[in-house]
Amino acid sequence: MSIIKVEAIPLRIKRDEAYLGGIPDVSDPAAYFTRPPYRALYSAYFETAFVKIMTEDGAVGWGEALAPVAPEVVCTIIEQLLAPVLMGRDPLDGNVLWNVMYDLMRERGYYGGFMLDAISACDTALWDIRGKLLSQPAHKLLGGGYRSRVPCYVSGLPRPTAEARVALALEYVDKGFDAFKLAAGHGVRADADSVKALRDALGEEAALLLDAHWVYALDEAVHLGHALTDMGVGFFEAPINPEDVEAHAQLAAAVAVPIAHGETERTRYQFRPWLMRKAADILQPDVGRAGISEVIKIAAMAEAFNVKMAPHLSVGLGVCIAATIHAAAAIPNLYMLEYQPPVFEIANLLLKSPLICEAGYYEIPSGLGLGVELDEKRIRELQA
């Protein structure tokens, strides 16, 4: 069987509340903004990029790249660079096709960023197709589920004050969740105080995690790292600029709290120095940037270094979430998966039957391939 069609679909969906809070009222989709102290560009919309791959015998697979801004870039790469080499190929040749795609622009320096986001969407779509062709859920083809459901933490707590964040966390405690990540990076003392407010309210058993969004210098990160260690924090994510492996290695050597890193990386080559230098204790690749195939390989490499995986899952919608759940099920060295309730709700609006996340666990979709069916009519209406 061979691939006869590859179509990329950019999407924009209006949103009210997001991970970090503070969405300005922006009617122009092209008007992106930053949220100081964070330096990254954000959109007032949920933006994403889907890819639909079809085979000559009618099998259809869906993939999704994480595309928080400018999803048209990923879609252009897919349609102009990747689709021509996928046409006529056998979707069962997943590893071969990953390398074929990766090699296209490698020597020109495109072995990260948008290029890999586009490859990851196609890689995930090929897993969906293979599952359908072979009548198996994707995690079975990955070697099987190490768990019957996937543990997760509530990510973000997008409220402006410590009291409001505690109140929101307690709502989730009532629903059976016991792990929470703060979107922090507001200064060493402010971050430590935010964690303390949660620790005091939730008790010693709750897993508390902190994402600093790369705002700290090494000395500040060491200072905060000691405070987080004392409060039993489960990981300290993105403490320092992501290019600086050496500073993270020094931080990891200086503090006991596990250092988490990885949403900026996409391949095993990019993660290797983090393991070699003992610069991270937990790796966080995103399936929407690395694809299922590469995340599984990164996990295997991490396992050999006694390092755990906590796959990043932010604004990817239903295909990305389902792909991440399958990958997480098939990773032996899993810590926990991310769960962002506002995104999850939007994602389910585009699925014919919803994904389920309850009482601290994702259910693993049991259908063939990724086990989710997109509402394609709705997606065409939202196409950017």
Ligand code: MG
């Ligand atoms: Mg993060």
